[in-house]
């Protein structure tokens with residue numbers, strides 16, 4: 284099935300498939316068991332040209348599309364979730380934000396780091412601001428030409444191994460007036476950037492998820508990433524760019540499930556009970572049919588989201604399609620992998636096979652990247668044409684502004 288892919292896209296997918304089977308597949312289980320970041324696989328993927336594919340050619344990249352990235356991510360995710368997320372975050376998310384909004388200097392910095400094998404860290408979530416990301420309290424105070432950042436983030440993917448960091452912070456001018464939310468670039472090793480902890484996670488065990496402390500972290504003015512509409516709508520612009528990573532995250536989930544489905548399909552042809560392959564039992568055949576349908580639907584939604592562009596000439600995927608694809612693919616993937624494990628019986632529950640690792644890995648994708656619940660609110664907001672503020676008093680900036688405005692003259 285070619286899903287309407289061009290010959291070049293099919294060739295890229297085939298290349299990633301071959302690379303996944305020959306290079307990545309042997310490391311997936313080890314990376315999980317050792318909890319070590321797979322620098323060897325990073326180097327191999329860098330050599331294959333899978334890191335920084337979307338970087339424009341003028342910055343040393345290949346100028347490939349988000350769909351190209353999706354095609355590669357699926358094939359890698361079949362064998363190793365950590366490696367697949369590295370492909371996502373070296374082609375989407377923080378990187379694509381910088382390549383869209385950044386200055387020449389910022390673009391060259393990001394391109395140089397990623398093309399040398401760095402997976403950027405996107406630093407949004409805080410202990411008291413997860414789904415409610417606009418309540419983030421990390422602050423960037425203007426000081427002369429630059430800024431000073433104080434605050435803390437947690438559950439940051441790549442904490443301690445990522446070099447480039449894109450930090451979401453609330454900006455205050457020299458009078459202490461809130462300017463809105465902006466992005467700030469810094470590099471591991473900067474004075475005032477400290478890795479505070481590493482989570483012991485259920486899955487994706489080779490990828491550090493950690494806390495970051497910002498203690499008078501100085502950011503020169505030329506490392507402030509000012510979104511197109513300025514800081515006042517900075518969060519909106521930064522999240523608009525983040526939609527690319529939501530498509531990538533959904534693709535990792537679909538890829539894990541795709542790999543589990545392939546394994547289970549072969550298993551039911553060989554496992555014999557009652558004198559016959561278990562694949563002859565109609566109930567299991569229907570499970571496979573349902574798994575196949577879920578995967579096809581996920582793939583089509585993710586391809587459509589990757590090809591899409593948001594309103595007003597956005598260079599990023601449409602927010603609604605990105606959210607829909609991520610919700611659907613991440614929820615479908617968990618069921619597909621869980622069913623694949625069921626088809627293996629007890630063997631599926633053993634760490635001798637990759638299925639249980641896949642189930643632990645896939646579980647994160649209805650949470651990371653925006654939870655399935657919060658993304659449904661985004662979709663519902665667009666369906667209804669209503670803003671759906673989640674605070675109890677239902678206020679948001681312009682309502683607060685109107686309430687504080689003087690009463691109109693009688």
Ligand SMILES: CC(C)(COP(=O)(O)OP(=O)(O)OC[C@H]1O[C@@H](n2cnc3c(N)ncnc32)[C@H](O)[C@@H]1OP(=O)(O)O)[C@@H](O)C(=O)NCCC(=O)NCCSC(=O)CCS(=O)O
Nearest residue numbers: 407414415416417519522523528532602651652653672673
């Ligand atoms: C956006 C939310 C935090 C909702 O909170 P609010 O109700 O306070 O804010 P809103 O009014 O809904 O949005 C503010 C502003 O931003 C625009 N916006 C919001 N989301 C998007 C988007 N995805 N694309 C484009 N624009 C967006 C919105 O339209 C508003 O702009 P205007 O005022 O209309 O101009 C909440 O919905 C949310 O997204 N929470 C989840 C936070 C999240 O996704 N965190 C991910 C962290 S990184 C990570 O997890 C990595 C792991 S993964 O594997 O990649």
Ligand SMILES: Cc1cc2nc3c(=O)[nH]c(=O)nc-3n(C[C@H](O)[C@H](O)[C@H](O)COP(=O)(O)OP(=O)(O)OC[C@H]3O[C@@H](n4cnc5c(N)ncnc54)[C@H](O)[C@@H]3O)c2cc1C
Nearest residue numbers: 405406407408413414438439440647651652653654656673
């Ligand atoms: C493996 C992993 C990697 C991650 N990597 C990164 C990263 O690199 N960078 C980064 O910034 N963050 C990262 N995150 C954090 C992730 O973005 C947050 O976990 C996510 O946004 C949810 O926030 P939270 O965990 O605080 O949950 P909470 O926001 O506390 O949500 C708890 C529950 O309440 C629900 N809920 C909350 N608000 C609402 C609402 N208004 N309506 C309905 N339900 C609601 C949620 O859906 C969830 O079920 C990562 C998380 C994981 C698990």
